[in-house]
Amino acid sequence: MWHLLHVTIHLCYFAINIANALESHLISKGLLRRYKSLHISKLQYLAIVIESEDCRTSNVIELLQWLADLGVKHVCLYDMEGILKKSKDFILEKFDGATLFQENDVLLDQPLMTLEFASLSDGKEAVAKAANVLFMKYLKSGSTSSYQGEQIFTESQMGEALKTVGGNGPEPDLLLVYGPARCHLGFPAWRIRYTEIQHMGPLKSMKYGSLIKAIYKFTMVQQNYGK
Numbered sequence: 001m002w003h004l005l006h007v008t009i010h011l012c013y014f015a016i017n018i019a020n021a022l023e024s025h026l027i028s029k030g031l032l033r034r035y036k037s038l039h040i041s042k043l044q045y046l047a048i049v050i051e052s053e054d055c056r057t058s059n060v061i062e063l064l065q066w067l068a069d070l071g072v073k074h075v076c077l078y079d080m081e082g083i084l085k086k087s088k089d090f091i092l093e094k095f096d097g098a099t100l101f102q103e104n105d106v107l108l109d110q111p112l113m114t115l116e117f118a119s120l121s122d123g124k125e126a127v128a129k130a131a132n133v134l135f136m137k138y139l140k141s142g143s144t145s146s147y148q149g150e151q152i153f154t155e156s157q158m159g160e161a162l163k164t165v166g167g168n169g170p171e172p173d174l175l176l177v178y179g180p181a182r183c184h185l186g187f188p189a190w191r192i193r194y195t196e197i198q199h200m201g202p203l204k205s206m207k208y209g210s211l212i213k214a215i216y217k218f219t220m221v222q223q224n225y226g227k
Contacts, residue, residue, distance in 0.1 A: 024209030035212050039219040040071040047172035049187050051179025052081040054203045061095050066208055068097055070215065074114050076172060080186050082119030116169060120186040171195060174218045178203040196221060
């Protein structure tokens with residue numbers, strides 16, 4: 001019975017993978033009408049999270065070209081170990097059609113794609129600097145002399161401190177994860193409070209049709225923000 005159950009599950013996954021591959025192929029060929037018109041203007045900022053072991057620059061450049069063809073203008077490339085960050089000069093040179101994102105840049109429609117490169121160390125460094133800023137303000141206010149029964153630091157204060165130290169970049173509308181793990185792999189949590197997250201599988205198996213489908217699904221989502 002256990003062997004039969006294992007075979008059944010394996011066949012189900014195989015059938016699902018075949019169906020997804022076929023759908024992706026049909027989408028990339030433009031044979032599925034509903035995917036032809038993407039409301040790409042709804043996607044102001046896109047984050048691509050890649051497993052560090054899967055960071056092949058050739059695949060990354062091809063992925064960026066797909067995004068440029070779709071009209072995506074602002075992209076953040078992230079991996080935990082900073083491999084993409086170390087390769088940013090090479091990527092910018094090979095992908096002739098992108099500029100480096102600066103923290104003061106405004107997310108406007110422009111002819112060239114802007115690229116931000118981030119890693120796990122950026123988040124840790126930003127939190128450490130922000131905590132130091134808050135601590136220094138706390139000392140200057142003289143709050144150490146009296147007991148504080150309520151919370152000392154609020155979320156808005158932390159956000160302001162992160163902005164002060166340069167760790168409060170744009171919040172992505174959509175985050176695509178390429179890799180085996182179904183998580184954001186340490187991408188700064190304060191930047192993805194309202195971000196839609198989708199798992200895309202290994203980067204080496206990326207498909208143009210799957211990318212279009214992911215963006216299409218995002219543009220069809222009705223986002224509700226709490227008070």
